[in-house]
Amino acid sequence: MNDTKGRYRTLIGHRLFWPVAVLxxxxxxxxxxxxxxxxxxxxxxxxxxxxxxxxxxSAPLILVALGMTxxxxxxxxxxxxxxxxxxxxxxxxxxxxxQPDQNSLAVVVTALAMALGVAxxxxxxxxxxxxxxxIQPIIATLILMVAGxxxxxxxTQGQIITINSGPFRSIGLGxxxxxxxxxxxxxxxxxxxxxxxxxxxxxxIIESVGGxxxxxxxxxxxxxxxxxxxxxVSAVCAAVAGFxxxxxxxxxxxxxxxxWVELDAILAVVIGGTSLAGGRFFLSGTILGALIIxxxxxxxxxxxxxxxxxxxFKAVVVIAVCLIQAPAFRAKFSRRRRSAPPPPRPVADxxxxxxxx
Amino acid sequence: MTTGSLTAPRRTRIxxxxxxxxxxATLALLLVMYGIGVSQYTAFSNVQVIFNVFIDNGFLxxxxxxMTxxxxxxxxxxxxxxxxxxxxxxxxxxxxxxxxxxxxxxxxxxxxxxxxxxxxCAIHFFDIQPFIVTLxxxxxxxxxxxxxxxxxxxxxxxxxxxxxxxRIGNSQGNFVSISVLIAFAVVLVAAYVLAYTRLGRNVxxxxxxxxxxxxxxxxxxxxxxxxxxxxxxxxxxxxxLLSFYTLSGAPLIAVGMELDVIAAVVIGGTVLTGGSxxxxxxxxxxxxLGVIQTLITFDGSxxxxxxxxxxxxxxxxxxxxxxxxxxRYK
Numbered sequence: 025m026n027d028t029k030g031r032y033r034t035l036i037g038h039r040l041f042w043p044v045a046v047l048x049x050x051x052x053x054x055x056x057x058x059x060x061x062x063x064x065x066x067x068x069x070x071x072x073x074x075x076x077x078x079x080x081x082s083a084p085l086i087l088v089a090l091g092m093t094x095x096x097x098x099x100x101x102x103x104x105x106x107x108x109x110x111x112x113x114x115x116x117x118x119x120x121x122x123q124p125d126q127n128s129l130a131v132v133v134t135a136l137a138m139a140l141g142v143a144x145x146x147x148x149x150x151x152x153x154x155x156x157x158x159i160q161p162i163i164a165t166l167i168l169m170v171a172g173x174x175x176x177x178x179x180t181q182g183q184i185i186t187i188n189s190g191p192f193r194s195i196g197l198g199x200x201x202x203x204x205x206x207x208x209x210x211x212x213x214x215x216x217x218x219x220x221x222x223x224x225x226x227x228x229i230i231e232s233v234g235g236x237x238x239x240x241x242x243x244x245x246x247x248x249x250x251x252x253x254x255x256x257v258s259a260v261c262a263a264v265a266g267f268x269x270x271x272x273x274x275x276x277x278x279x280x281x282x283x284w285v286e287l288d289a290i291l292a293v294v295i296g297g298t299s300l301a302g303g304r305f306f307l308s309g310t311i312l313g314a315l316i317i318x319x320x321x322x323x324x325x326x327x328x329x330x331x332x333x334x335x336x337f338k339a340v341v342v343i344a345v346c347l348i349q350a351p352a353f354r355a356k357f358s359r360r361r362r363s364a365p366p367p368p369r370p371v372a373d374x375x376x377x378x379x380x381x
Numbered sequence: 382m383t384t385g386s387l388t389a390p391r392r393t394r395i396x397x398x399x400x401x402x403x404x405x406a407t408l409a410l411l412l413v414m415y416g417i418g419v420s421q422y423t424a425f426s427n428v429q430v431i432f433n434v435f436i437d438n439g440f441l442x443x444x445x446x447x448m449t450x451x452x453x454x455x456x457x458x459x460x461x462x463x464x465x466x467x468x469x470x471x472x473x474x475x476x477x478x479x480x481x482x483x484x485x486x487x488x489x490x491x492x493x494x495x496x497x498x499x500x501x502c503a504i505h506f507f508d509i510q511p512f513i514v515t516l517x518x519x520x521x522x523x524x525x526x527x528x529x530x531x532x533x534x535x536x537x538x539x540x541x542x543x544x545x546x547x548r549i550g551n552s553q554g555n556f557v558s559i560s561v562l563i564a565f566a567v568v569l570v571a572a573y574v575l576a577y578t579r580l581g582r583n584v585x586x587x588x589x590x591x592x593x594x595x596x597x598x599x600x601x602x603x604x605x606x607x608x609x610x611x612x613x614x615x616x617x618x619x620x621x622l623l624s625f626y627t628l629s630g631a632p633l634i635a636v637g638m639e640l641d642v643i644a645a646v647v648i649g650g651t652v653l654t655g656g657s658x659x660x661x662x663x664x665x666x667x668x669x670l671g672v673i674q675t676l677i678t679f680d681g682s683x684x685x686x687x688x689x690x691x692x693x694x695x696x697x698x699x700x701x702x703x704x705x706x707x708x709r710y711k
Binding site for chain 1: 457503506507508509510512513514516517518519520521523524525526527528531632633640643644647653654684685686687688689690692693694696697700701704
């Protein structure tokens with residue numbers, strides 16, 4: 025009896041319990057509302073169905089959120105990812121649209137390389153502002169967020185550029201082994217980041233920098249370089265996500281591509297259990313968070329509610345998740361729930377002390 | 382801060398000019414830009430050009446004043462643009478349903494502060510980052526807009542049209558709208574509150590160092606909640622002014638306005654970590670944005686996206702300036 029209770033408590037206490045529970049609840053609600061929701065069918069050698077759609081559409085968000093997780097775990101934030109998506113997408117489409125043979129693989133690869141190069145430069149710009157000049161991350165990336173939209177429109181000359189390129193479109197809509205290619209790209213990126221951060225010391229270094237950059241520096245970690253790297257990785261992830269978004273619709277619109285993706289990404293990271301204060305990150309949680317957001321969006325579409333109104337639901341989710349994670353709220357809640365003193369919280373839940381640098 | 386204590390004697394000697402360097406730089410920039418405009422285009426020297434900047438940016442000015450309060454305490458309010466849109470939407474919707482203008486005005490002016498109050502409470506009592514709370518507020522308000530109506534609602538109410546079309550001017554044909562007067566009134570009240578009331582001094586103290594403010598016995602929580610409520614109120618007034626200006630409520634109006642507002646406040650010399658800045662600087666910041674837009678409109682060959690690029694560039698320059706003159710920046 026006691027053992028079952030203990031196991032139950034461990035399960036509830038697991039950091040992925042709530043995200044998984046929310047995801048399952050949403051899928052269940054969808055299935056009740058529309059019984060055919062979970063069915064997947066094989067057509068022309070490709071799998072089709074709502075779950076596959078959710079996976080495919082969440083791929084760009086997963087990519088952006090991966091980069092964002094690294095940035096947030098260093099104690100920063102990257103608001104410019106949406107603009108970077110727009111710029112990289114615009115860059116690639118612009119180059120492809122100028123070429124005589126849009127279907128040539130070489131052209132597409134060159135375009136992608138060029139756009140990635142630009143994204144690298146933008147990431148370096150953010151990194152220099154934050155790590156070298158020492159500007160507050162939120163404001164340093166705000167600069168690129170504002171100016172980046174303008175740059176994207178400058179690249180496309182304010183037009184919506186449409187292209188007709190098979191190889192480029194396959195980034196967003198192609199299939200591999202019956203599944204959409206976008207899923208594999210997102211998965212590969214996630215595995216790559218996970219391998220680098222969790223199989224080497226890099227992850228721990230990032231967390232220590234997020235915990236206290238100055239103390240880490242004194243302990244012999246090049247804090248500046250780690251923070252710098254996080255912004256560069258974030259920009260590259262955003263660029264790849266930008267390719268997917270533009271490939272999905274085969275056109276680049278400097279205004280619309282990646283609009284509000286930074287907010288969705290931050291939301292995904294927060295839902296996944298990564299603290300906005302930095303010092304701890306959970307890649308698996310982030311991916312779950314991204315899936316939750318995409319499921320929410322799909323649900324709202326399926327229920328015939330206007331897409332903009334889905335923001336209302338997102339607002340509720342953000343506040344609920346933040347309240348659940350807030351130590352102050354938890355303390356109040358658990359005090360009311362049981363008279364006995366609550367069990368000692370894991371160290372991760374402790375609010376970070378403000379240490380004057 | 383170790384460096385701070387080492388350089389303390391030097392800083393007290395030249396503290397005053399340092400504090401005001403960002404504002405003076407903004408003023409200089411504004412004058413230079415205006416000078417360029419006058420030298421390039423003959424019509425630019427017309428006084429009406431300046432009046433038009435105020436007419437077109439009156440609502441931005443009011444919202445920026447509210448944001449100045451929030452940023453002075455070291456917080457940030459991302460919800461302003463959505464609250465502006467929501468206020469305009471709610472008033473348009475209620476007017477369409479035939480409610481009297483006075484009642485609509487009261488309801489519309491109450492929504493913003495209420496949302497601000499709730500956000501302030503969430504930030505203070507549950508210790509959640511202002512960034513994420515106001516982000517949720519932004520989602521909520523924007524969602525409410527489309528929840529009310531998916532398309533734009535025209536306003537035909539007599540009071541609204543009168544406020545929109547009334548011109549106050551001299552015999553030479555130069556005029557301002559009533560919105561501009563309201564915006565000026567808000568600026569004056571805000572400047573008075575910040576400079577001469579207890580609340581204003583608390584705002585500076587909390588922004589300068591929350592722990593010291595708390596140890597001094599200042600009401601940290603009340604001040605924090607108050608600034609978000611003030612920001613909500615200013616956004617609501619801004620929303621009303623915007624509905625005067627456009628005579629409609631549209632669900633997607635003022636998207637991304639929060640960025641313009643934050644940019645205006647920063648260009649106006651308010652430090653983002655809080656504790657230093659003036660409402661007067663914010664007025665200059667808004668004017669800078671307005672003059673940039675006017676210059677780009679006058680030029681004709683430049684496209685609207687240059688506005689964003691220039692604003693981004695200016696934002697960068699001013700943050701760098703704040704950094705160089707050594708204002709404390711985390």
